[in-house]
Amino acid sequence: MSNHSWLVEQFEAHRNHLQAVAYRILGTLSEADDAIQETWIRLSRSDTSRVENMGGWLTTIVSRVCLDMLRSRKSRREELTMDNIPELVTSHQDRSDPENEALMADSVGFAMLVVLEKLNPAERIAFVLHDIFSLSFSEIAPIIGRNETATRQLASRARRRVRGVESTLQTAEAELKRKRELIDAFIAASRNGDFEKLLTVLDPNVVLRNDTAFPPAVNTPVVHGSQAVAKQFTGRAHGAKPVLVNGSVGAVIGPLSHPVFVLEFKIVDDKITEMEMIADQARLSQLDLAILNDY
Incomplete structure (x- = not known):
């Protein structure tokens, strides 16, 4: 098997997980698709001969891509409005993969997606990767460029902010x-x-x-x-x-x-x-x- 074919195989094996991560961080599947495409480009240009955990490595890459996208979004001062709410599931997503659809639908509903829009990029990455995907703070810290203690504090602050708007979002969801x-x-x-x-x-x-x-x-x-x-x-x-x-x-x-x-x-x-x-x-x-x- 050629190196390119092997990379394609590895990437496809982790695609559902990567899309779930990107979707939860970014809030829309259209942006998640862009993040997945950029992750593939970075993978295809990287030397992976020393990568021992491809899933972990790809999760790190897609998270960094998402962080860059969130920072770019913030720099353009894009505000969440009821005319531009996070997508629960995109209309253009290929529905042929039940596992992928389940990944998109479980654990993060409308309210959570709206809550995540209230967090700054670093808080959002720390919260999503730790509280939803169970990555350790030592794994998350290099992604957002903070030390482990600061990363833990970011996730804690994000958690408090989530609780702070919970009642409002419960009303919206009701x-x-x-x-x-x-x-x-x-x-x-x-x-x-x-x-x-x-x-x-x-x-x-x-x-x-x-x-x-x-x-x-x-x-x-x-x-x-x-x-x-x-x-x-x-x-x-x-x-x-x-x-x-x-x-x-x-x-x-x-x-x-x-x-x-x-x-x-x-x-x-x-x-x-x-x-x-x-x-x-x-x-x-x-x-x-x-x-x-x-x-």
């Missing part, structure tokens, strides 16, 4: 759960043809905006009122599943990578007040879709 339950009820009622149940989840003055690219069966661009909207969705939504659409709860028909159409919802006082159906492929490609974890 609200997300309520919205998820409402959309689940809407999908079930639509699929089962339960007109009366649909009326209970729709605001009496709900507005539905249909995409003109949607199949000809849908002719009305805008539908007003719960009766008319419920009538349109009764007996439909087969195959629909709840997702995050640009950070808000929605629904998708078809695979995330190639959706047939997407429904965006506006929810006020536990009622659906606005809905938008998106079927145009150009618009669909611009949406940030993410799987909603079960609660």
Whole structure:
């Protein structure tokens, strides 16, 4: 086996773990993919003849790459907003690997990703690598350029900051759960043809905006009122599943990578007040879709 082939084999053997590390540090899979690509470039250019623990070595490299990316992000003063929340799972991720999907979904939920955005780069690296991936402080210290004591203090400070915003995030996650339950009820009622149940989840003055690219069966661009909207969705939504659409709860028909159409919802006082159906492929490609974890 050539050296290049051996490196490829080693890298692929650790790819899932590296992506899990990068995702938890960076918060988005798109950036995690960039970090994985940069890690491969550094691996391919390095002399690995003396590397005894390839997994540990690659974890160090991807963590350093992520640290550089976090520092670059901070220097551009990128702020986390509700229009740019961390991704739970990317819509473009290849879902063919169940193990990889599990790595992306377990142990770090929406609330934790938001908490991590509150930490500075060094705190974030120390916290993620120690508290989530169980690396020792002696292993983490060289990555962030601190001594072991300082690294321990960074992780401790990060832990306190996480606890400090925990109640706020629990409230946000509870609200997300309520919205998820409402959309689940809407999908079930639509699929089962339960007109009366649909009326209970729709605001009496709900507005539905249909995409003109949607199949000809849908002719009305805008539908007003719960009766008319419920009538349109009764007996439909087969195959629909709840997702995050640009950070808000929605629904998708078809695979995330190639959706047939997407429904965006506006929810006020536990009622659906606005809905938008998106079927145009150009618009669909611009949406940030993410799987909603079960609660």
